[in-house]
Amino acid sequence: MNIHPTAVVDPKAELDSSVVVGPYAVIEAGVCIDEGTTVEPHAVISGPTTIGKRNLISSFAKVGGAPQDLSYKGEPTELIVGDDNQIREYASIHRGTPQGPGKTIIGNSNLLMAYTHIAHDCKLGNNIILANVATLAGHVEVGDRASIGGLVAIHQFCRIGSFSYIGGVSGISLDVAPFVIIAGTRNRTRISGLNKIGLKRNGFSKETISKLDTAFRIIFRSPDLLLKDALEQAKMEITDCDEVAQLIEFFESSKRGVVRRTEN
Structure with a gap:
């Protein structure tokens, strides 16, 4: 076993004798790593996590961290990683949650480029590419050989079909069928x-929500009104709600403009 003297490996971690651990890497209790895997300098692996054979875990990756979920209270969930994966610099992969299957699963031969994020309870198949800064929210499923471009954000519970291709800088909020090409646009x-x-x-009251809803319909759902006229109409119709006044002030104080376009 080739473990650098500055690495910190918990005695309760289980590492095959062929595992390489670089300087200042941290491997915590509950981690099991199989043969031929390399953990580069400054990577951190938390447990319970099981990692298969011949994986590369690059510098500053965080693998097996606790889920980013406010309902998580430290329950013993897990991460399972297969064989021959590349988990590149600054990638983050989180364990599952009790509300989900309790585990995050990564298959075999996947390339997870720098700064990619795989949230709790995701399930990835094999031979998948996630380009730089691609982000999967919780409970996302990705089929074999899907390619996900850089800066793509995928909403929780979405399914990405096998052999699909998602162009960079896309926002995905629905399932993506197998075999298709999909991409967002700058005006999406x-x-x-x-x-x-x-x-x-x-804790907002029903009355406040109702008044905000009225203001919303005036400002966002009145295509025949110019923005300045919509704001004036909202001011006239709703005169006694601090939250509506705050919404209007936000528009009036904006220097870059506020998104007003709504879904058809």
Whole structure:
């Protein structure tokens, strides 16, 4: 076993004798690593995590970290990584959650480029490419040989079909069928509605939400009104709601412009 003297390996971690661990890498308890895998300098691997054969875990990657989920309370979930994967610099892969299957699974021969993120409970097949800064939210499933371009963001619970190709800088909020090419455009950003669920969860009253909804429909859903006229109409119709006043002030104080385009 080739472990650099500055690396920190917990005695409860299980490493095959052929595993290489570089300077200042950290391997925590509950981690099992099979033969031929290399852990480069400054990488951090947390458990419970099982890593197969001949993987490369590059410098500053964080593998097997706790899920970024507010409901997670330290339950013993896990990450499972297969064989022959490249997990490049600054990539992050998180364990599962009790609300999901409890595990994140990475198959074989995948290339996860720098700064990619795989959230809790994701399931990846084999021979997948995630280009730089591609981001998978929780519970995403990716089929074999899918290619996901740089800076792509995929919404939680989406499925990406086998042999599909997603062009860079795309935002994916629905399933992507197998075998297709899909890409966003620079004008794809749309406002879809008032965040009523978020408002309710944060204690806003029904009356306030109703007034915000009225203002939303005036400002965002009145295509015949110029923005300045829509703002004036909202001011006249809703005069006693601090939140509506805040919404209007946000538009009026903007120097770059505010997205107003809504979904058809």
